[in-house]
Amino acid sequence: MGSNRKKSFSISELAKEFGITTRAIRFYEEKGLLQPERNGQARIYSAADRVKLILILRGKRLGLSLEESRDIIEMYAPDQDNSHQLQKLIDKIRDKREQLKEQLNDLKTMMQELEEAEARCLEALAYSSAKPSKTASR
Amino acid sequence: MGSNRKKSFSISELAKEFGITTRAIRFYEEKGLLQPERNGQARIYSAADRVKLILILRGKRLGLSLEESRDIIEMYAPDQDNSHQLQKLIDKIRDKREQLKEQLNDLKTMMQELEEAEARCLEALAYSSAKPSKTASR
DNA sequence: GCTACCGTTGACGTTAACGTTAACCTCATC
DNA sequence: GATGAGGTTAACGTTAACGTCAACGGTAGC
Numbered sequence: 100m101g102s103n104r105k106k107s108f109s110i111s112e113l114a115k116e117f118g119i120t121t122r123a124i125r126f127y128e129e130k131g132l133l134q135p136e137r138n139g140q141a142r143i144y145s146a147a148d149r150v151k152l153i154l155i156l157r158g159k160r161l162g163l164s165l166e167e168s169r170d171i172i173e174m175y176a177p178d179q180d181n182s183h184q185l186q187k188l189i190d191k192i193r194d195k196r197e198q199l200k201e202q203l204n205d206l207k208t209m210m211q212e213l214e215e216a217e218a219r220c221l222e223a224l225a226y227s228s229a230k231p232s233k234t235a236s237r
Numbered sequence: 238m239g240s241n242r243k244k245s246f247s248i249s250e251l252a253k254e255f256g257i258t259t260r261a262i263r264f265y266e267e268k269g270l271l272q273p274e275r276n277g278q279a280r281i282y283s284a285a286d287r288v289k290l291i292l293i294l295r296g297k298r299l300g301l302s303l304e305e306s307r308d309i310i311e312m313y314a315p316d317q318d319n320s321h322q323l324q325k326l327i328d329k330i331r332d333k334r335e336q337l338k339e340q341l342n343d344l345k346t347m348m349q350e351l352e353e354a355e356a357r358c359l360e361a362l363a364y365s366s367a368k369p370s371k372t373a374s375r
Numbered sequence: 376g377c378t379a380c381c382g383t384t385g386a387c388g389t390t391a392a393c394g395t396t397a398a399c400c401t402c403a404t405c
Numbered sequence: 406g407a408t409g410a411g412g413t414t415a416a417c418g419t420t421a422a423c424g425t426c427a428a429c430g431g432t433a434g435c
Binding site for chain 4: 258260261264268277278279302303304
């Protein structure tokens with residue numbers, strides 16, 4: 100482990116680490132997903148900001164919109180203003196977990212079907228190589 | 238049981254069944270995901286077309302693009318032209334399965350973290366209702 | 376023949392999530 | 406003091422995935 104224990108990061112450091120552009124990172128800020136400190140003009144990202152970025156990118160891999168990712172980030176760290184709405188937050192978390200459960204089912208189904216498709220292909224391949232009819236086998 | 242055993246469907250039937258618009262269905266055709274028969278001008282969708290629609294919508298729930306869904310649909314039913322490229326197809330299927338595996342991991346992690354977040358919220362809720370300090374509990 | 380309903384083909388509008396370009400600042404270095 | 410490597414804001418461009426008209430065609434019922 101190495102550079103993970105840093106306390107702050109520049110925008111290009113993060114961009115390079117996660118393989119995205121600085122433009123994207125600024126865009127996430129524009130959309131309220133990040134609120135980095137400033138050193139004069141320049142942005143300074145904390146370790147917490149970096150974690151938020153990780154959450155954002157994971158969200159993207161799962162097909163979440165930035166707004167959904169923002170919601171989820173807020174679920175992790177309810178701020179003081181909202182913490183009296185704890186019950187609402189809990190409901191939101193449960194909703195999202197339900198959605199993820201359905202997504203999980205979709206995912207498993209699709210994986211299984213692809214597995215079957217692969218099996219069929221392998222079979223067809225074995226068959227065609229055993230009995231090369233039209234396309235000559237060189 | 239019921240209307241699933243039909244052999245053909247109108248565009249509005251499918252739209253209603255899946256809660257999407259006819260415009261969307263025509264768009265999928267425009268993008269090469271569907272190729273319904275015609276009765277004069279009108280489109281007629283077969284049971285197979287309906288299945289493809291199901292795959293498309295599942296793909297969307299998983300965050301796939303229409304192009305990715307089209308690829309996957311082709312994986313299920315390799316056409317004659319491509320069947321001599323069976324090995325390539327198998328590779329594509331394996332790639333996609335690898336992607337889905339990673340997505341599965343992301344999903345599980347996120348679910349687990351949300352579970353923990355929920356637990357923390359519940360704890361905070363119990364604590365604040367045992368000791369109502371600022372916000373009165375009415 | 377008129378109306379209602381379902382379908383069609385354009386064609387333009389919209390939103391999300393950035394990409395791209397321009398014009399500028401700031402600091403270190405040659 | 407010119408140059409280069411990073412950073413900034415502002416503004417327009419782009420792509421995917423449709424939404425939203427507009428204008429029109431077939432047919433079933435009155």
